[in-house]
Each structure stands twice: as structure tokens, then as C-alpha cells.
Amino acid sequence: FWAPLVDAMYVEAFGRRKSWLVPVQLLCGFLMIWGQYQIDAWLGESTADGQQTEPDIKVLTMYFFVLFFLMATQDIAVDGWALTMLSRENRGLASTVNSVGQTLGYFTAYVGFLALNDADTCNRFFRAVPQEEGIVSLGGFMAFWGYVFVFTTLYVVLFKREDDRSEDEPVESITGTYRGLLKVLQLPSVQQLCIVLLTCKAAFAAADAATSLKIVEYGMPKEELAFFTTFLGSAGIFLPALLGKLIAGHAPLNSWRWAYPLRLMVGLLYAILVPLSSATYATSSEHPVMEYLKIPTLTVSKATFAA
Structure with a gap:
């Protein structure tokens, strides 16, 4: 909704994209650095003086709402900059790079953090x-990535220069940008695409959300389950890069249409194998070898058809 504002309002001397990217990323970094001193109290965990508090849901909601709002604004600015930074023949790869970056970030924040935060895992491996x-x-x-945000932004300010806006990309006024947005939304093809994107994950959302929860309920430690997403993360990083040229062609949705039925089949595999996990863990106190083979297979299959 606010993307037209990001696109139309900027300081020309500083740069069309840097006008938003720099302050937003600095604010994100400072919020994460400041949040390191508050997060334990907000979550209701023991503070430095040993006091136990109740989780503050309202403060957590407001804090992460602001943080995610800033991240979304940063994403708008980065996507817009990619259109002018990349050559015409490589612009289709912007979404591939975005997908790889998001998967790598998810992998680092989920698997990496759980591995380094869990005492048993650290004692066993590190x-x-x-x-x-x-x-x-x-x-x-949070503080580490806050500093990464700050120093990365300072590097962009000091060493990265925006190219001059080309003549074939005129800047509309704010009202003109919103009028153009409304015209685009009135196109039948865009409306159909919006419906598809808003509903396509409904068919397997329950299976994706419940599978890991049920496996943990049946006995697998969540830290070890997180390690299995290494396979998902690896596939999610390399497959989009390998398929990028295919997806960036004249009919990018053809590959998606081909993969969607196969993606549904992965959900059926979850539905079949999760009950088997219950029986396996019920009869064994050790971590079954079949589970260690089953989960990587499913995660790689999921990443393959989602890429």
C-alpha cells in the first residue's frame, strides 16, 4: 500500500532508493541493538538480576510490527533499486536472488540460532x-545482526553510488503513482494472479505447519529437527539459482504450474509418514534411523517443488 510513496518521494541529491534504504536499515539495526537489552524481560525469561516476569505480548507485538514494517519498506526500496541496477536481460534474476537471500536468512536465523542457543547441541558439537x-x-x-545492518548501511552510504535515472523510467507524482497502481489492479490477468497467489498455499498449509509440531510431539527434539532443515535450506539456496534462467523466461509460470501438483503430493507424503513416526517413536527410546532418512527426503522434495 505504501510502495508508491517509497517510489515517488525521495531526496534527489542522495538517491532515489538510498533515500529510503539508508534510514530504514539504520533504524532496523538500532532497534535490534536496543532490543537485546529488553527481549528477555519481554519474553518473560529471567533477567540479569534473576527476576522472572510475565511475557509482555503487547510490547512484543508492537516491537516486531515496527521491525517488520521497516523490513517491508526496505524490501520495496531494494526491489526498486534492482530494476535500475541490473541490465534488462538480467532483471528477471532479481526474484531469484531475492529468494536465495530470504532462504539463507531463514536458515541462519532458524537453524543457526537454535544450534548455537541450545546447550546440549553446543556441548555435543562445539x-x-x-x-x-x-x-x-x-x-x-539480535545485537550481532543489528550491527551487521548498521555497518552494511554505512558501506552503502560511503561506497555505493546510484546510477542516474534513465529517461525511459520517469518518476510519477504520488497521485499519479496511485492511479497507475489502480489501473494495474483492474487488469483481469493481475486480478487472477492475485487470487492464485493468495490461495495457492491453502492446499498444503496445514500439512506444512502441523508436520514439524507433530514430529516434536512424538519425541524428536526441536533442535535436531532444526538440523534437518539444513537440507531444506541447501535446496532452497541452490535450486532457485539453477532454475533461475528457466523461471526468468517468457512464460515463468509454466514451471510453477508443472511443479504445483507435485508439491501437493509432498503434502500427501507428510500425511502418510507422520503417523508412522508416531508408531516408530512409541516403540523406540533412541532416535530412529528411518526418521533421520525420512525428514531430509521430505524437506528436499518440498524445497524442490517450491523453488
Whole structure:
């Protein structure tokens, strides 16, 4: 909704995209650095002085709403900059790079954080002398990426220059941009695409959301389950890069139409194999080998058809 504002309002001397990208990323970084001192209290965990508090749902909601709003604004500016930064023949690869980056970020924040935050995992793989706490706390993790945001933004300010706007990309006024947006939304093909994108995941959303929860309920530790998403992360990083040229062609949705029925079949595999997991864990106190083979297979299949 606010994308036309990001596109039309800027300081020309500073740069059309940098006018939004720089302040938004700096604000995100400072919010994460500041949040490291508050997050334990907000979550109701023990603070530095040993006091236990109740989770503050309202503050958590407001904090992450602001953070995600800023991230969405940054995403708008980055997507717009990619259109002018990349050559015409490579603009179709912008979505591929975006997909790879999001998957890598999800993998780092999920698998990486759980591995370094869990004491048992750290003692098993990273330490010679066991300790009661993980290597990284949630506050420390937030602070690290906050500093990454700040220093990356400073690098963009000092060393990255925006190319001059080409004549075939005129800047509309705010009202003109919104009028253009309304005209685009009135196109039948765009309306059909919106309906597809808003409903396409409904067929397998329940299977995706419930599978990991049920497997944890049946006995697999969540930290070890997170390790299996390594396969999903690897596939999600490399497959979009390999399929990028195909997706960036004249009919990019053809590959999606081909993969969608196969993606539905992965949901059926979840429905079949999760009950088997219940029986397997019920009869074994050790972590079954078949589960260690089953979950990577499913995650790679899911990533393949989602890419």
C-alpha cells in the first residue's frame, strides 16, 4: 500500500532508493541493538538480576510490527533499486536472488540460532567442556545482526553510488503513482494472479505447519529437527539459482504450474509418514534411523517443488 510513496518521494541529491534504504536499515539495526537489552524481560525469561516476569505480548507485538514494517519498506526500496541496477536481460534474476537471500536468512536465523542457543547441541558439537548455557543468546543474536545492518548501511552510504535515472523510467507524482497502481489492479490477468497467489498455499498449509509440531510431539527434539532443515535450506539456496534462467523466461509460470501438483503430493507424503513416526517413536527410546532418512527426503522434495 505504501510502495508508491517509497517510489515517488525521495531526496534527489542522495538517491532515489538510498533515500529510503539508508534510514530504514539504520533504524532496523538500532532497534535490534536496543532490543537485546529488553527481549528477555519481554519474553518473560529471567533477567540479569534473576527476576522472572510475565511475557509482555503487547510490547512484543508492537516491537516486531515496527521491525517488520521497516523490513517491508526496505524490501520495496531494494526491489526498486534492482530494476535500475541490473541490465534488462538480467532483471528477471532479481526474484531469484531475492529468494536465495530470504532462504539463507531463514536458515541462519532458524537453524543457526537454535544450534548455537541450545546447550546440549553446543556441548555435543562445539565444546570440549560442557556448560549449562548455549554459545549465543537471543539478545546477542539480535545485537550481532543489528550491527551487521548498521555497518552494511554505512558501506552503502560511503561506497555505493546510484546510477542516474534513465529517461525511459520517469518518476510519477504520488497521485499519479496511485492511479497507475489502480489501473494495474483492474487488469483481469493481475486480478487472477492475485487470487492464485493468495490461495495457492491453502492446499498444503496445514500439512506444512502441523508436520514439524507433530514430529516434536512424538519425541524428536526441536533442535535436531532444526538440523534437518539444513537440507531444506541447501535446496532452497541452490535450486532457485539453477532454475533461475528457466523461471526468468517468457512464460515463468509454466514451471510453477508443472511443479504445483507435485508439491501437493509432498503434502500427501507428510500425511502418510507422520503417523508412522508416531508408531516408530512409541516403540523406540533412541532416535530412529528411518526418521533421520525420512525428514531430509521430505524437506528436499518440498524445497524442490517450491523453488
